Amino acid sequence: MEIPFLNKLFLGDGFALFKKKSQVLGVDLGSSNLKIVQLKKERSRILLETYGEIATGPYADLPVGKSAHLLDAKVREMMMDLMKEAGAKAEQAIVSLPLRSSFIKVISFPIISEEELKEAIPFEARKHIPVPTNEVVLNWMVLPQGEFSKSGDEGFIKERKTQDILLIAIHRDAIEKYQNIFQSTRLGVKAFEIEIFSYARSVLSKELHPSLLIDLGAQSTRFAIVDYGVIRMAHTIDRGSLELTDALSRSLGIEFDRAEHLKYDTGLSSRPEHKEIKSVIEPILDNIFSEGSRVISEYYKKYGRSVKKAYLLGGGALLNGIQDFAVSRFGIEVRFADPFSKVEYPAFLKETLREIGPTFATAMGAALRAIEE
Numbered sequence: 584m585e586i587p588f589l590n591k592l593f594l595g596d597g598f599a600l601f602k603k604k605s606q607v608l609g610v611d612l613g614s615s616n617l618k619i620v621q622l623k624k625e626r627s628r629i630l631l632e633t634y635g636e637i638a639t640g641p642y643a644d645l646p647v648g649k650s651a652h653l654l655d656a657k658v659r660e661m662m663m664d665l666m667k668e669a670g671a672k673a674e675q676a677i678v679s680l681p682l683r684s685s686f687i688k689v690i691s692f693p694i695i696s697e698e699e700l701k702e703a704i705p706f707e708a709r710k711h712i713p714v715p716t717n718e719v720v721l722n723w724m725v726l727p728q729g730e731f732s733k734s735g736d737e738g739f740i741k742e743r744k745t746q747d748i749l750l751i752a753i754h755r756d757a758i759e760k761y762q763n764i765f766q767s768t769r770l771g772v773k774a775f776e777i778e779i780f781s782y783a784r785s786v787l788s789k790e791l792h793p794s795l796l797i798d799l800g801a802q803s804t805r806f807a808i809v810d811y812g813v814i815r816m817a818h819t820i821d822r823g824s825l826e827l828t829d830a831l832s833r834s835l836g837i838e839f840d841r842a843e844h845l846k847y848d849t850g851l852s853s854r855p856e857h858k859e860i861k862s863v864i865e866p867i868l869d870n871i872f873s874e875g876s877r878v879i880s881e882y883y884k885k886y887g888r889s890v891k892k893a894y895l896l897g898g899g900a901l902l903n904g905i906q907d908f909a910v911s912r913f914g915i916e917v918r919f920a921d922p923f924s925k926v927e928y929p930a931f932l933k934e935t936l937r938e939i940g941p942t943f944a945t946a947m948g949a950a951l952r953a954i955e956e
């Protein structure tokens with residue numbers, strides 16, 4: 584099975600896949616929700632055939648919204664249930680892997696040849712990866728340097744004597760686990776890729792400036808900076824939207840289910856009667872978003888380029904008031920991810936798909952991998 588995390592970041596090997604069968608499934612195995620998107624290639628058109636989401640909680644006797652660590656058999660069962668529910672018939676899939684089973688780091692190297700790099704990187708990787716290198720699958724790519732060595736924006740000029748390498752390591756265990764999950768289904772997995780590569784593909788177009796992608800999941804929040812079409816910085820923290828629900832449940836003394844509903848209905852509403860709710864969730868978001876600000880300034884320090892736009896994705900991006908909140912914290916333009924804008928679908932779905940778009944950015948990105956050349 585091919586596990587090409589990097590080689591074709593924006594360039595899938597899709598046409599080979601579509602020759603046989605024109606449908607493909609993008610799969611996002613989130614901790615609280617499993618999401619799928621099925622696309623069909625019809626000449627130069629990419630059609631949305633179906634999509635769906637299912638909560639993982641109930642498969643582990645937990646409420647909807649909780650993150651669940653499921654046995655492989657349960658994941659398989661959930662996958663089959665969701666495909667049935669959504670009427671998804673694709674036989675080929677691209678599966679997005681959670682960033683937490685991987686490490687992504689940019690490391691600097693003297694400018695040496697590709698051959699020399701090949702030898703040097705596995706040694707160098709040991710210093711940067713907190714687990715033995717034989718426990719991970721290692722992958723890397725040389726980040727394009729040219730633009731940075733001429734001059735950055737805002738008059739920032741830097742002569743570079745080193746090259747940056749994007750280093751990616753994924754736990755072998757995690758890969759084996761996912762291979763095992765899909766082995767006994769009728770779905771053929773054409774490739775696994777780390778989730779940030781999936782949503783970078785579905786959210787961004789040809790941006791002129793660095794963009795910050797913020798994936799607000801249930802269990803964790805991921806920040807990634809994409810510049811010149813490539814991921815150049817990634818950071819994850821183990822705090823997510825689930826923490827908002829837990830905090831509401833605790834501080835208001837209510838059941839998890841009720842707290843989850845309250846979060847959906849009220850969010851960051853600034854109405855006087857919602858003051859208490861806001862006072863519980865805002866400090867948590869403040870904390871999470873301060874990591875985003877840190878990533879933005881770290882990027883500027885390193886490359887002299889300012890992030891001009893942020894994109895919100897993941898279910899946590901559906902929280903009422905989050906866009907204004909993000910603008911107030913980052914002071915830059917903030918948009919919602921709109922991954923369905925990359926494909927064609929019946930017009931009456933437009934509003935719905937725009938609204939739920941942030942949740943499906945990862946699954947859509949995975950499916951698009953099979954289509955883009």
Ligand SMILES: Nc1ncnc2c1ncn2[C@@H]1O[C@H](COP(=O)(O)OP(=O)(O)OP(=O)(O)O)[C@@H](O)[C@H]1O
Pocket residue numbers: 612613614615616617648681799800801802803804823824825828843846847848850896897898899900901902903942
């Ligand atoms: N309309 C909404 N308002 C507020 N929160 C929402 C809304 N819809 C979903 N969420 C929250 O989004 C979270 C789920 O997001 P998502 O599906 O991206 O997570 P996940 O992919 O399962 O998690 P992770 O990426 O951390 O593994 C849940 O905590 C859920 O409560």
Ligand SMILES: [Mg+2]
Pocket residue numbers: 612613614800801897945
């Ligand atoms: Mg997720």
